[in-house]
Amino acid sequence: MIRILLADDQALVRGALAALLDLEADIEVVAQVGRGDEVVAAARSSAAQVCLLDIEMPGLTGLEAAERLRAELPEVRSLIVTTFGRPGYVRRALDAGAAGFVVKDTPARELADAVRRVHAGLRVVDPALATESLMSGPSPLTAREAEILLLALDGSTVAAIAARAHLSVGTVRNHLSAAIGKTGASTRAEAARLAQSNGWI
Amino acid sequence: MIRILLADDQALVRGALAALLDLEADIEVVAQVGRGDEVVAAARSSAAQVCLLDIEMPGLTGLEAAERLRAELPEVRSLIVTTFGRPGYVRRALDAGAAGFVVKDTPARELADAVRRVHAGLRVVDPALATESLMSGPSPLTAREAEILLLALDGSTVAAIAARAHLSVGTVRNHLSAAIGKTGASTRAEAARLAQSNGWI
DNA sequence: TCCCAGCCATGACAGGTGTCATGGGCAGGT
DNA sequence: ACCTGCCCATGACACCTGTCATGGCTGGGA
Numbered sequence: 001m002i003r004i005l006l007a008d009d010q011a012l013v014r015g016a017l018a019a020l021l022d023l024e025a026d027i028e029v030v031a032q033v034g035r036g037d038e039v040v041a042a043a044r045s046s047a048a049q050v051c052l053l054d055i056e057m058p059g060l061t062g063l064e065a066a067e068r069l070r071a072e073l074p075e076v077r078s079l080i081v082t083t084f085g086r087p088g089y090v091r092r093a094l095d096a097g098a099a100g101f102v103v104k105d106t107p108a109r110e111l112a113d114a115v116r117r118v119h120a121g122l123r124v125v126d127p128a129l130a131t132e133s134l135m136s137g138p139s140p141l142t143a144r145e146a147e148i149l150l151l152a153l154d155g156s157t158v159a160a161i162a163a164r165a166h167l168s169v170g171t172v173r174n175h176l177s178a179a180i181g182k183t184g185a186s187t188r189a190e191a192a193r194l195a196q197s198n199g200w201i
Numbered sequence: 202m203i204r205i206l207l208a209d210d211q212a213l214v215r216g217a218l219a220a221l222l223d224l225e226a227d228i229e230v231v232a233q234v235g236r237g238d239e240v241v242a243a244a245r246s247s248a249a250q251v252c253l254l255d256i257e258m259p260g261l262t263g264l265e266a267a268e269r270l271r272a273e274l275p276e277v278r279s280l281i282v283t284t285f286g287r288p289g290y291v292r293r294a295l296d297a298g299a300a301g302f303v304v305k306d307t308p309a310r311e312l313a314d315a316v317r318r319v320h321a322g323l324r325v326v327d328p329a330l331a332t333e334s335l336m337s338g339p340s341p342l343t344a345r346e347a348e349i350l351l352l353a354l355d356g357s358t359v360a361a362i363a364a365r366a367h368l369s370v371g372t373v374r375n376h377l378s379a380a381i382g383k384t385g386a387s388t389r390a391e392a393a394r395l396a397q398s399n400g401w402i
Numbered sequence: 403t404c405c406c407a408g409c410c411a412t413g414a415c416a417g418g419t420g421t422c423a424t425g426g427g428c429a430g431g432t
Numbered sequence: 433a434c435c436t437g438c439c440c441a442t443g444a445c446a447c448c449t450g451t452c453a454t455g456g457c458t459g460g461g462a
Contacts, residue, residue, distance in 0.1 A: 017213075176449085
């Protein structure tokens with residue numbers, strides 16, 4: 001019997017996935033949480049063996065939760081199950097210690113298989129996503145550029161970004177200009193959008 | 202026995218919701234589709250009574266699908282089940298003829314209840330969402346402003362937007378300026394983001 | 403040690419952007 | 433018929449942005 005923890009902030013999706021997995025004879029959902037920062041504690045108290053983690057969650061992202069799990073409960077294996085198959089997410093997930101990565105777009109049957117493989121110690125990654133992830137390569141952005149670009153996501157002016165980052169306006173413009181060049185965009189808004197869709201920020 | 206059609210582009214979520222609803226004794230999932238433009242045909246051939254529609258779908262949005270259903274199969278009732286509880290979505294959903302609106306964030310139990318109420322001819326709207334929807338009110342944007350703002354979402358320059366909309370650069374700037382004023386933003390990128398999060402575009 | 407990459411900052415320039423005033427055309431309501 | 437609101441367009445102005453050149457600083461490799 002494989003003991004599963006489910007982490008997804010949408011109660012309906014969480015419950016539905018639980019219903020789906022409980023149909024499998026060899027899988028048992030032993031815990032459900034709706035926040036990333038509840039994952040480690042719940043995994044500990046429920047003695048879960050595999051954690052299904054959504055990326056978008058309050059508290060901690062699924063990626064960060066996987067990192068905590070690796071540090072505090074190394075015998076627990078994480079499987080990222082997310083809506084967005086952004087290239088770059090896969091790499092970050094594996095770097096964070098996740099054992100697998102599937103998108104919510106996969107056939108329902110394959111989820112149980114993925115759980116079994118992860119539980120058996122294998123790594124499982126959506127094949128289509130894996131190639132796309134390798135295509136886009138690692139982030140070309142420096143840490144600072146990524147940070148500034150993140151602040152530019154909401155469409156703020158350069159002055160507002162500079163204030164939030166405690167930097168001069170000119171420096172922000174330089175970082176943004178570098179990011180625009182590296183992403184192949186022509187405005188900072190487009191660069192921010194591209195970087196996000198590639199999982200770079 | 203209530204006959205249900207499920208429309209969601211994420212196969213995993215669709216399958217999981219099906220597993221969840223099939224646990225109910227009086228509910229039967231008779232069809233599943235992954236695209237908005239397959240909803241009407243599938244509803245017709247499966248003789249579904251209630252359609253659960255996600256908003257974000259290829260082909261047609263759930264809102265548009267609800268509109269088609271009302272026109273072609275008026276006896277079928279639609280229930281919008283979506284990830285984003287954006288104020289403004291509720292109003293648009295009800296305008297499109299949907300009988301209910303719930304977010305994926307609701308407890309699993311309530312979904313079956315919502316389905317039963319919709320089937321019984323009642324309207325069901327997430328109470329928290331309903332008040333928020335009334336708070337934000339209807340869209341302040343004119344049709345043209347919303348259209349231009351939609352083109353500005355990806356961070357394009359004004360010139361690029363003008364080319365795509367077949368308008369002069371000056372006109373685009375005017376529409377954007379009006380939209381910026383109405384949304385209380387200070388750049389078009391921020392205005393586009395605000396309008397989207399309010400369900401106005 | 404030198405050198406390089408990244409970070410921060412300044413200044414200047416061209417071109418993009420947001421605002422405003424103005425005007426014509428078109429539908430819908432009184 | 434009149435008014436109102438929306439759409440489209442033009443032109444001018446101040447300001448914001450993206451780019452480039454330049455320089456100083458720091459923390460690693462070679």
